[in-house]
Amino acid sequence: MVKVNLKVNKKSISKEVSDNTLLSDFLREKLLLTGTHVGCDTSQCGACVVHLNGQSVKSCTTLVADCEGSEITTIEGLAENGKMHVMQQSFKKHHGLQCGFCTPGMVMSAVDLLQKNKKPNEQEIRDWLEGNICRCTGYQNIVAAVKDAASKL
Amino acid sequence: MKNFNFKTATSTKEATKLFSGRAAFLAGGMTLLPAIKLRLAAYSDLINIKKIKTLSGIKASSKSLKIGSASTHVTVASSKEVIKSIPSLSFLADGIGDPQVRNRGTIGGSIANNDPAADYPSACLALNAIIHTSKRKIPADKFFKGMFETDLKKGELIEAIEFEIPEKSSYAKFPNPASRYAIVGVYIAKLKKEVRVAITGASSSVYRSKELEAALTNNFSASAINNINISSADLNSDIHASEDYRAHLIKVMAQKAVSNC
Numbered sequence: 001m002v003k004v005n006l007k008v009n010k011k012s013i014s015k016e017v018s019d020n021t022l023l024s025d026f027l028r029e030k031l032l033l034t035g036t037h038v039g040c041d042t043s044q045c046g047a048c049v050v051h052l053n054g055q056s057v058k059s060c061t062t063l064v065a066d067c068e069g070s071e072i073t074t075i076e077g078l079a080e081n082g083k084m085h086v087m088q089q090s091f092k093k094h095h096g097l098q099c100g101f102c103t104p105g106m107v108m109s110a111v112d113l114l115q116k117n118k119k120p121n122e123q124e125i126r127d128w129l130e131g132n133i134c135r136c137t138g139y140q141n142i143v144a145a146v147k148d149a150a151s152k153l
Numbered sequence: 154m155k156n157f158n159f160k161t162a163t164s165t166k167e168a169t170k171l172f173s174g175r176a177a178f179l180a181g182g183m184t185l186l187p188a189i190k191l192r193l194a195a196y197s198d199l200i201n202i203k204k205i206k207t208l209s210g211i212k213a214s215s216k217s218l219k220i221g222s223a224s225t226h227v228t229v230a231s232s233k234e235v236i237k238s239i240p241s242l243s244f245l246a247d248g249i250g251d252p253q254v255r256n257r258g259t260i261g262g263s264i265a266n267n268d269p270a271a272d273y274p275s276a277c278l279a280l281n282a283i284i285h286t287s288k289r290k291i292p293a294d295k296f297f298k299g300m301f302e303t304d305l306k307k308g309e310l311i312e313a314i315e316f317e318i319p320e321k322s323s324y325a326k327f328p329n330p331a332s333r334y335a336i337v338g339v340y341i342a343k344l345k346k347e348v349r350v351a352i353t354g355a356s357s358s359v360y361r362s363k364e365l366e367a368a369l370t371n372n373f374s375a376s377a378i379n380n381i382n383i384s385s386a387d388l389n390s391d392i393h394a395s396e397d398y399r400a401h402l403i404k405v406m407a408q409k410a411v412s413n414c
Contacts, residue, residue, distance in 0.1 A: 002159055019159040019199075020189075042187055044332075046253065055227075055256045061186045062257070065159040066179070066201060109252065130333070131251025 002065045008033070009077030023059035023067060024048045027074055035075035035104050039133075046132030049105035050074045056112035058131070075104035078111065087111050087149045096145030098136035106132050110146045114153055122147065154190050161201040165208070165287050165310055171200045172308040178202050180223050183250070183258035184266050208261070208312060213238045218318055219285075222261025222311040226250075229260060239280065241322040241340070245272050248326060250333050261311040264296070267303050267358065269389070270334040272326065274359035278351035279340035280316040287312060300357040319344050321373075325410040326354075327402050329393055336394050337402035341365075341410040343373055350407065355388050355399045365407055375408040 005014045008031060017026060024041075027033045027050070036059055039047035043061035050059045051073040078085035087107050090096070097103045106129065113120060113128040120128065125146045126139070134142060159179075162168035168178065176198040179185060188194040202208060208223035213234040220229060229235055230247035249255055249263075249272050263273040264284065277284070277293035284291040287310040296304050305311070319342040326338035335354030342349045350365040368377045385400035394402070 018156060020154045020156045022154070041190070043183065043254070046251070049253060056253050057256055058253045061182060063159060063179075063182070063186070063199075066182070066203075068161070112252070128252055131253045 004064055004068050006064075006067050006069065007071045009073060010071075017064050019063075019065055021064045023050070023052075023057075023062040023064050023072070026064040027059060027072075033074050033076050037101055037104055039101065039105075044131075044133065045102065046105040046109060046129075047102050049108040049132065051108060051112065054112075054115070056109050073108075075108060078107070085111065086152050087114070087146070090145040090149035090152070091142070094141045094145040094148060096138070096142040098134070098138040102132060102134045102136075106134070106142055110142075110149065113146070114150055118153065119150055120146070154186075155192065155195045157189075157196045158198045159201065160198055161204055163204050163206075165205060165312060168200050168202050168205060168310055169287050169308050171198070172310075174198065176200055176308070178265075178310055180259040180262040181225060181257035182262075183254050184262065184268065202310065211235060213318070216318060217315050218242070219313050219315040220260055221313050223259050224261075226255035226258050226260070227252075230255065238318050239316060239322060241324045241342075242276055242280070242316065245276055245324045245326075245340070248272065248328070248333065260314060264314065265303060265305060265311055267297055267301055268334070269300050269356065269358050270329075270336070270338075270354040271359075272324070272335060272338055272353065275335075275338055275340040275351040275353040276316065276324065277314060278359055278361055279342040279349045280319060280322065281342075281344060281349060282317070283315045284311055285313040285315060286310060294361075297359050302358070317342075317344055321414040323410040323413040325406040325413065327406055337399055337406050339403060339406040339410050341369070341407065341414065343369075343414065348373065352403055355403055357387075357389070362403070362407075365403075369411065373411065373414075375411045378404060378408050378411070 037047035039045035043058045048060040177196045179199040209221040226246045226249045235243045282293040322342040324340045338353040340351045348369045350362045353359045383400040385396040388396040388399045390396040
């Protein structure tokens with residue numbers, strides 16, 4: 001067992017975890033933050049993407065023990081005072097989802113993209129979302145949502 | 154996922170001291186953790202090396218570019234020193250996996266793993282790199298031994314990779330559309346003393362193509378490769394590409410790389 005201290009959605013957390021606990025399992029099972037989804041569990045689909053110290057990462061391929069002293073943001077941490085993040089609003093407006101399973105990861109990846117590239121073109125958006133797979137293949141509206149959010153941020 | 158003891162080292166000395174039994178060094182974990190999850194590998198201890206300050210940092214001189222082994226792909230791709238001295242290396246790093254993999258995966262981890270379809274090993278061979286470890290300096294030509302096999306000894310830690318700065322260089326990759334690993338990747342470098350051509354993805358391990366090197370030494374242009382017939386013997390064949398297709402891709406990617414130099 002290992003003791004970890006980290007911040008999740010700005011809240012300080014201190015917990016004992018098994019050395020092999022994955023960040024995705026920790027968020028979902030210990031903190032009950034089930035917005036982070038586990039799709040493939042092999043770091044390909046991107047449903048589990050969260051921000052680790054401001055960078056998007058796949059939480060199913062990150063050990064909690066490796067996050068000592070880190071700041072984590074999950075999909076639950078995007079809204080402020082009950083108001084959805086611009087990216088969430090945009091996904092809603094453009095219906096950037098079908099079944100919705102990949103959506104938390106898509107949104108977290110897209111937010112990271114706009115931190116790095118404020119005005120991405122369509123190709124840059126598609127390239128950036130390489131690591132997020134939508135099994136419903138609803139990419140058109142996802143890309144439209146990210147484009148629209150970029151125009152508002 | 155089979156359990157292990159997670160340990161964090163803050164110096165190379167501590168990391169090698171902590172290494173015992175069935176241990177492994179953990180950098181980005183982009184290959185190591187999936188391998189453990191899939192039960193392809195099991196370790197008693199994982200030694201986190203990301204907190205070792207001496208393993209990060211990128212330094213360029215007039216002759217070489219030295220990259221700390223724990224540098225992430227995004228760090229290499231966006232480094233001003235890399236873009237200035239070896240732009241093709243930045244391009245290579247920017248094409249590995251996806252953004253989340255590039256945010257975590259490291260150059261040292263990639264070459265220590267020596268996946269037959271990984272990108273970095275080809276850069277090491279083409280750019281005549283020297284692998285600096287906790288014990289010695291290993292030339293890239295002697296480092297990559299075979300499929301997932303390197304010259305590293307147990308507990309030996311890669312500290313930095315030093316690339317020779319070429320006159321010209323380029324990397325052309327035909328990626329697997331799903332994984333972004335190279336189905337065939339060709340790295341061509343015109344160095345001060347020689348032309349080097351390294352090929353990844355095509356065979357059981359990265360290798361140098363002597364015939365392409367000879368042709369390009371005579372005439373460094375895409376047309377110099379026109380009449381070369383790449384043999385498909387010893388090339389990989391799988392659901393993504395047959396050995397003949399890979400042989401064809403080697404030529405096409407090599408011509409593309411030379412043209413982009």
